[in-house]
Amino acid sequence: MSIKRYGVSGSTGTGGQHLPFAKAVEAGGWLYVSGQTPMKEGEIVEGGIIEQxxxxxxxxxxxxxxxxxxxxxxxxxxxxxxxARYFQSFNKVFSEFFAEHPPARICAVADLVVDCKVEVDITCYNAERV
Structure with missing residues (x-):
């Protein structure tokens, strides 16, 4: 089994800092996408919980x-x-994306290391990619 890393070079976070991890890693048909924030071009996009x-x-x-x-x-x-007050609004957005193929999920409340309201990561599996 081989391991493939996506987005290792050139990934930047807030303030243009180099991020020392892959955007995603694939192994044995599994894809693990690193936590993503509401960021474009290395900067957090302002907005409410829906937009973020x-x-x-x-x-x-x-x-x-x-x-x-x-x-x-x-x-x-x-x-x-x-x-925690963002939970219901987040669920509405989540349903827009995943209503047809709902995945398992965990949702927690915690401080984030960047100034935003939400961080999301996903895990995928495709047996054809084994």
Whole structure:
């Protein structure tokens, strides 16, 4: 079994800092997408929980798609919210993306190391990629 890393060079975070981890890692048909925040071009996009949730999820999906996986391949999602009051709004956005193929999920409340409201990571599986 080989391991493939996506987005190792050139990944930047807030303030243009180099990020010392892969955007995603693939092994044995599994794809693990690193936690994504509502960031574009290395900067957090301002907005409420709805806008930030859409962008964080979309960032995950963009990485997943670039690695050759599809929405139906998503088996698990981890969500970190900075405020429990965001839970219902996040669920509405989550349903927009995953209503047809709902994955397993965990959602927790915690502080984040960047100034945003949400972070999302996904795990995918595709037996054809083993």
């Amino acid at each position: 949730s859409r962008l964080a999820i979309q960032n995950c999906l963009d990485i997943m798609t670039n690695a050759g996986y599809q929405l139906k391949d998503v088996v698990h999602v981890k969500v970190i919210l900075t405020d």
